[in-house]
Amino acid sequence: MTNPTGTKSNSSQLPPINRRRSLKVAEWRSMNNSQRIARAIAAGVGEFYIRDQQLPSCRTFCLPEKFSEINLRSAFICGPVGTGKTWALCCLACDALSAGYSVQMINFQWLQLEVRDTYKQSATETERSVLRRYIEPDILCLDDLGAGKEIEGRESEAARILLYTLIDQRYYHAKQTFISGNLDPRSLAKRYDERIARRIREMSRVIVLKNPIKPILRSKSCQVI
Secondary structure, eight states: OBOTTSSBOSGGGSOHHHHHHHHHHHHHHHSOHHHHHHHHHHTTOOGGGOBTTBOOOTTTBTOOGGGGGOTTSEEEEEOSTTSOHHHHHHHHHHHHHHTTOOEEEEEHHHHHHHHHHTTSTTOOSOHHHHHHHHHSSSEEEEEEETOSOOBTTBOOHHHHHHHHHHHHHHHHTTOEEEEEESSOHHHHHHHTOHHHHHHHHHHEEEEEOOSOOOBOOOOGGGSOO
């Protein structure tokens, strides 16, 4: 097939990143539902959030309209316990997978445990290799920031260094990052570090969830494609 200029129009002429995404979208659409669910779980989406064998999606939850506007920006999603911040991250992660992005989702406390495991004598990974796993994906969903144990109102130095390194590297490489937490942006500086708070403010839109998100009644029209 040729376009009006007489040249062929196909995915091979797309820029490398767009071509890779185009191939990933085609691969996703060729999968059956079980394969899609397995891919989402491998990316870190919790099985608890996969209901009735249907992946969570921004189209199947009453999320604020702002969620449809952040496809080109990172986001910091905050709000009280029970408002659905993790649900929101799962929705964003699955929608990103269906759009051909590479995605990784992780709870910040679990990430700290993964890093600590690299200090064991029997460790097979280094701290750098663990961080690389969360720096390289197109999209990172970092859940439950600020839920860890604090000392005199602050996170431990190790937690602050880890978070700054991760956020700074994703900022440096212009990677999209979705973060959820109970802290509001002003509390981030007190709990972690002003540099961390500034990086997150610079790279993200802040979305506050005040009321619990509710699922729309499931139907075939709501499935991720």
